[in-house]
Amino acid sequence: MHPRLSVSAVSSWAWTFDEDLRYWDQAGIEHVGLSFRKLEDVGLEEAARRIRSAGLRVSNIVELGWWNLDEPATWAAQRSRLFAALDVAVATDAPALILTSGPAGPVGVG
Numbered sequence: 001m002h003p004r005l006s007v008s009a010v011s012s013w014a015w016t017f018d019e020d021l022r023y024w025d026q027a028g029i030e031h032v033g034l035s036f037r038k039l040e041d042v043g044l045e046e047a048a049r050r051i052r053s054a055g056l057r058v059s060n061i062v063e064l065g066w067w068n069l070d071e072p073a074t075w076a077a078q079r080s081r082l083f084a085a086l087d088v089a090v091a092t093d094a095p096a097l098i099l100t101s102g103p104a105g106p107v108g109v110g
Helices: 017-027 036-042 044-053 072-092
Strands: 031-035 057-062
Touching: 017 031, 017 036, 017 044, 031 036, 036 044, 036 057, 036 072, 044 072, 057 072
Parallel strands: 031 057
Antiparallel strands: none
């Protein structure tokens, strides 16, 4: 596979982290994008350890979930997930986190 191409774990949406690792190994894929949701399922520290152990190069981490800016009560939990994702990015040398803010919020206020 060309070294500038990265295979995203989102492309195997229904697979587990273990299935992704097995496939990447069998297919000779060394440059990957990670699904934060799948990393959480395994445990963040364990997932980071296994990524490093597999010698994978990480392009990004995605799937941190919607950040509903119009629901301040949800901000603390989402902020905690963001900080955890930053820790995983550091541990795996991922150069980017891909975030989605969610809906624009209330329309027609005023």
